[in-house]
Amino acid sequence: xxxxxxxxxxxxxxxxxxxxxxxxxxxxxxxxxxxxxxxxxxxxxxxxxxxxxxxxxxxxxxxxxxxxxxxxxxxxxxxxxxxxxxxxxxxxxxxxxxxxxxxxxxxxxxxxxx
Amino acid sequence: xxxxxxxxxxxxxxxxxxxxxxxxxxxxxxxxxxxxxxxxxxxxxxxxxxxxxxxxxxxxxxxxxxxxxxxxxxxxxxxxxxxxxxxxxxxxxxxxxxxxxxxxxxxxxxxxxxxxx
Numbered sequence: 001x002x003x004x005x006x007x008x009x010x011x012x013x014x015x016x017x018x019x020x021x022x023x024x025x026x027x028x029x030x031x032x033x034x035x036x037x038x039x040x041x042x043x044x045x046x047x048x049x050x051x052x053x054x055x056x057x058x059x060x061x062x063x064x065x066x067x068x069x070x071x072x073x074x075x076x077x078x079x080x081x082x083x084x085x086x087x088x089x090x091x092x093x094x095x096x097x098x099x100x101x102x103x104x105x106x107x108x109x110x111x112x113x114x
Numbered sequence: 115x116x117x118x119x120x121x122x123x124x125x126x127x128x129x130x131x132x133x134x135x136x137x138x139x140x141x142x143x144x145x146x147x148x149x150x151x152x153x154x155x156x157x158x159x160x161x162x163x164x165x166x167x168x169x170x171x172x173x174x175x176x177x178x179x180x181x182x183x184x185x186x187x188x189x190x191x192x193x194x195x196x197x198x199x200x201x202x203x204x205x206x207x208x209x210x211x212x213x214x215x216x217x218x219x220x221x222x223x224x225x226x227x228x229x230x231x
Contacts, residue, residue, distance in 0.1 A: 004156075006156075033218055037222075042224065043203060043205075043224050043225045043227075044222060044223075044224050044225075045157075045205065045207070045222035046222075047219055047220075047221075050218070050219065091156055091157065093157075095218065101147070101159035101162060101170070101172070101173060102147075102157075102159065102220065103159070104149075104156035104157040104158075105156050106154075106155060106156045107154075107155075107156050
């Protein structure tokens with residue numbers, strides 16, 4: 001079974017600085033998708049960024065980028081120029097190409113200090 | 115253009131009672147998911163509906179949990195004889211269900227916080 005591990009329960013960053021959130025996963029599949037979701041106190045899960053495993057190029061969305069290392073099964077999220085609004089729980093998630101469900105990590109709580 | 119909506123926002127019930135949670139997916143989305151998020155935890159997959167296909171119930175934790183999706187749109191998650199360990203936030207998500215591309219993005223509702231006393 002696929003598992004997703006987020007080893008950092010909490011992280012903090014100074015406003016305008018850069019922070020990296022770690023995620024590793026375990027799978028025997030070759031085709032899959034990886035996601036980072038943000039969950040603010042409102043509970044609304046918001047997709048931040050996603051990566052298709054067959055793409056070697058790391059995904060980027062504005063201030064958010066990933067470092068996808070397929071061989072190492074690592075998928076870290078880098079947030080540049082951190083803003084107060086970035087404070088939230090961040091979940092890493094895995095979905096197999098032909099699977100119906102998505103596997104989530106336990107989450108990392110990010111605090112942004114002004 | 116409304117997103118996924120869920121009701122009620124919060125539900126407090128007594129142990130042993132049955133509860134129904136509702137999810138309205140984005141119009142036109144054929145795929146619908148239910149997840150459970152216990153306090154301080156990640157999301158746990160419960161059940162998946164895709165069009166008129168038989169649902170994938172592999173994540174339901176016990177036979178007290180069931181879900182229906184009527185007319186390929188609204189879904190209800192029913193928990194019978196609730197237990198205190200059922201207390202959690204129940205999240206619903208929908209997607210267009212298309213293979214590849216943006217079809218894999220799941221759009222989440224705000225969740226229902228269930229408290230079993």
